Amino acid sequence: MSFARVRALVIVGTLAVVALVFVVIAVVRDTQSNAGTAEGCPADWPRADVTLRDHKDVKIRVYNGTDRPGLAASVGDDFRNRDFQVEKEANEKKQIDDVAVLRYGPKGVGSAHLLRAYFLGNAALEYDVERPDDVVDVVLGNGFQQLATTTEVNQSIGDLGAPVAPPGSCPMPVGN
Known part of the structure; x- marks a missing residue:
């Protein structure tokens, strides 16, 4: 050799x-071996479900926060065609200037994150720590034009990153 x-x-x-x-x-x-778990969180903080849900597992209520008649029903049908579970369509009492507002609780964090992608990240988020269910209220505003296409949604999910627990809550341990 x-x-x-x-x-x-x-x-x-x-x-x-x-x-x-x-x-x-x-x-x-x-030092990140416990990342994404609820270790170190105060016992009285709610556990947020940060699992990114599949469309068929997301429950929503669609509200029309504009003066356009029938908008909630139309968008509700669009969400149904995309395999979401639409529980209700109704009018909101006050008008919204944003594109949309997503209202959710600790059990709906991952679902709200997915829905936010349908508005290309332009939906305002309203987290309610006291909300007990996993349903997300989608309030359509005056800035709403249309839902994003599948390709746009996938790109938006990539841009938004993984769901994170809102301030004042801890991520739910994986497998719960």
């Missing part, structure tokens, strides 16, 4: 050992 080959094998072997040492150190000193 030539000296050049021996030297190359020694260098490659050394690099492999150094890489292995770095991996072991990174795993041992990992």
Whole structure:
């Protein structure tokens, strides 16, 4: 075996050992091992379900916060065609200037995150810590034009990132 080959094998072997040492150190000193769990949260804080739901598992109520007649029914049908569980369609008492407002509680955090993508991240969020159900109220405002396409929704979900627990709540441990 030539000296050049021996030297190359020694260098490659050394690099492999150094890489292995770095991996072991990174795993041992990992400070994010409890990331996404409710460890360290005060006992009285609500646990927010930050699981990104599938369309068929999301329950919504659609409200028309504009002066356009029939908007809630029309958008409700659009959501039904996309496999959402639309429980109610009605008019909101006061008009909304935003594109939409999403009202939800701790059990609806992941669902609201998915719905926010249908408004390309332009929906205002109203988190109610006292709300006991997993239903999200979608209040359509004067700025609403149309729901995003499937491609736009997927891109928006990528842009929005993973759902996070709202302030004053902790993420629910995985598997609960």
